[in-house]
Amino acid sequence: MPSTLREQVASPLAGATDQMLSDRAADGDLRAFEVLVRRYGPLMRIYATRVLGSNDETDDVVQESFITAWQQLGTLDDGSAVKSWLMRIVSRKSIDRLRARRLHVNIEDTDAPAPESHAPHALAEAESQTEALARVLATLPEDQRRCWTLRELAEYSYGDIADELNLPLSTVRGLLARARKTLLREMEEWR
Amino acid sequence: MTELTPTNRRFLAFDLNDTEREQAGLHGHTIEQLSDYLDRGRVPADPSIDDSPECEIALRGLERLRRAQQTLLDKDLKRESLRDDSWVASILDNITLEAHAGREIPLSHPSPTARLVVTEGAVRGVLREVGDRMQNLFVGRCVLVGDVSVPGTPISIMVDVTVFPGQNIPLLAEQLRHAMYVALHKYTELVVAAIDITVSDLQALPDSSAQEKEH
Numbered sequence: 082m083p084s085t086l087r088e089q090v091a092s093p094l095a096g097a098t099d100q101m102l103s104d105r106a107a108d109g110d111l112r113a114f115e116v117l118v119r120r121y122g123p124l125m126r127i128y129a130t131r132v133l134g135s136n137d138e139t140d141d142v143v144q145e146s147f148i149t150a151w152q153q154l155g156t157l158d159d160g161s162a163v164k165s166w167l168m169r170i171v172s173r174k175s176i177d178r179l180r181a182r183r184l185h186v187n188i189e190d191t192d193a194p195a196p197e198s199h200a201p202h203a204l205a206e207a208e209s210q211t212e213a214l215a216r217v218l219a220t221l222p223e224d225q226r227r228c229w230t231l232r233e234l235a236e237y238s239y240g241d242i243a244d245e246l247n248l249p250l251s252t253v254r255g256l257l258a259r260a261r262k263t264l265l266r267e268m269e270e271w272r
Numbered sequence: 273m274t275e276l277t278p279t280n281r282r283f284l285a286f287d288l289n290d291t292e293r294e295q296a297g298l299h300g301h302t303i304e305q306l307s308d309y310l311d312r313g314r315v316p317a318d319p320s321i322d323d324s325p326e327c328e329i330a331l332r333g334l335e336r337l338r339r340a341q342q343t344l345l346d347k348d349l350k351r352e353s354l355r356d357d358s359w360v361a362s363i364l365d366n367i368t369l370e371a372h373a374g375r376e377i378p379l380s381h382p383s384p385t386a387r388l389v390v391t392e393g394a395v396r397g398v399l400r401e402v403g404d405r406m407q408n409l410f411v412g413r414c415v416l417v418g419d420v421s422v423p424g425t426p427i428s429i430m431v432d433v434t435v436f437p438g439q440n441i442p443l444l445a446e447q448l449r450h451a452m453y454v455a456l457h458k459y460t461e462l463v464v465a466a467i468d469i470t471v472s473d474l475q476a477l478p479d480s481s482a483q484e485k486e487h
């Protein structure tokens with residue numbers, strides 16, 4: 082195991098602002114980019130796993146996202162907004178995966194089934210609230226889960242979600258309201 | 273988790289499909305309105321919400337959901353941070369530095385058939401390197417202004433610098449400018465008319481916990 086561990090020397094850049102790191106990375110500084118990868122990679126991984134419903138493709142999606150980010154950093158006007166910019170990229174890549182997957186399996190307009198690992202089991206009542214939340218999130222219909230994740234993890238506005246998913250604002254509002262109500266109702270079972 | 277709604281006041285009043293029934297159970301409001309109200313920090317105060325026991329129960333449920341969401345995220349982030357580092361290496365290995373090479377800057381050579389160049393990206397790297405060897409500052413964006421492809425054409429350089437608190441900014445800037453001139457002279461044949469340094473000062477000293485705070 083230690084052989085796979087990269088030597089983690091605390092970079093002097095670890096405390097630099099997002100703006101500084103983005104500017105340097107846009108100028109071609111790989112070390113600054115590495116700090117950004119470490120700072121936001123974990124959140125991007127969590128995000129991709131939530132949207133995809135499993136972590137099989139998370140590594141690929143996050144890697145593709147960072148490669149795209151590296152190539153396009155020069156187009157980012159405001160370096161202090163790099164977090165939401167990265168979340169937008171990983172969101173697009175995740176959604177592309179979902180579309181490709183759906184095309185591949187030729188699933189019709191049905192909701193994705195809950196992954197096996199999240200299926201309710203006999204010990205459900207012993208779960209903590211957070212485990213229960215993770216389970217319920219995974220069983221939300223795909224379009225609701227996407228909206229919820231964009232809202233809660235990527236901190237998108239309703240309008241941004243509508244743009245991103247190419248949906249009317251009213252639909253986004255409806256999906257979010259439904260997701261929220263489902264989660265609230267399920268919470269009644271948690272205690 | 274300890275904050276339980278009394279069992280006789282279980283909140284199940286809203287209806288998933290019927291807005292009218294949802295409103296009937298929530299004193300005329302919807303879950304969405306209550307969620308927005310919570311997002312606004314419950315200001316300006318709305319007595320029709322604040323004075324309704326049904327709404328109060330729903331708001332508590334929403335707050336509990338929000339806390340669970342945050343706890344779940346914290347837990348996931350903690351788990352991710354314990355992963356081995358190979359994913360970072362794998363990302364960096366797949367990145368090509370050419371993406372930011374920029375323009376080519378010619379270098380002279382005694383042989384008429386040889387063509388030597390240094391890339392703009394490499395020159396920016398030299399400038400950052402100069403800054404990284406100094407204490408108490410970070411060099412940010414470096415821009416080469418002018419036609420660098422024609423030897424002998426005077427150019428200027430614009431550099432963004434962040435200076436740590438409590439430093440003598442004019443002195444640091446002058447030291448940096450001098451060190452940059454020296455390095456440019458050593459590695460390039462650029463005729464540099466000016467190095468314009470824009471300084472912003474950092475509000476607080478960076479430290480290793482800053483990364484955590486970002487999360």
